[in-house]
Amino acid sequence: MADKREQEGRRASPEGARGELPIEARRARRSAAHASQTYRAFIKHLCERGGMSPAVAEQAAVSVLCAVEQRINSEETEDLEAQLPGKLTELLHRCERHEDELPGGFGREELLKRVGEDLALNPDAVAPVVRAVLNAVRDQISEGEAEDVMDQLPEDLKELWRHPS
Template sequence: MADTPTGGPMSRSEKRHESHLGRSYAAFIKHLAEVGKLEAGVVECAAVSVINALLHRIQPEEAKDLEAQLPRKLLEFLPKEDGQKPARKYGRTRDDFLRVVAEDLRKDVSEVETIVRAVFLGLREHISEGEAQDVESNLPPDLQDLWRRTQ
């Protein structure tokens, strides 16, 4: 029998909730793989890397709004901030964004634009249109272009 974080056994409703979270996350990842034509071994790491970089590029309040529309299980995989500045610089340009994702995925920068576009496409289809517009308005022009190319 599964245990709760406090060590006690899970109730039926807690088990259903955990199962729902897992299905929601799995559906999101499957959708990313399909729309982005990403390999199974890349899609989860790509989702975490791209979404994490995106969350660092937009205003904190907007990042919270975006997080609220993501599968909760995905949020568990994102690096936790401890109140300090991120160890890496996320920069302000598209090239900086692609460099960060390339470093995370251990790929050449020339290989990651298609991955970023695939994740952006799946993400845009997952979130509300209003949220997609809010994210876009928070990005510098060269990243707005990359975000729009997913439409």
């Protein structure tokens, strides 16, 4: 007598009695789902902090973090990215604008200019967006990592990086 799967037009598989995926595939699927969920939660948090749409929040996060990463050394960049949602770090690795630049000694005005150009924002609108992104990032990382990043920033950028009191 045919089993229930055969009656439903499905073949019996070596994957298990219930037709489950192999454990490696299930782990990969869970990991991808968790990464996606973590990223969505970050974007939602940024939308709430900055009063922006998800599409704008994603662009803002990539632009701001790309600029900040150009200001800190590569070891600190790796440490920072290790605490960010995986999907966000994937987007940062695709940031082509500053790909060939060495980390530079620019300050607040240059960072705001870069982000403003990336997002096509007027100068008055840039600082609140940058602050929203940086605060959302700080909410995502350990206090120790936040201090490590801040130690590499000039005073005028530290003001943007600090959590509001």
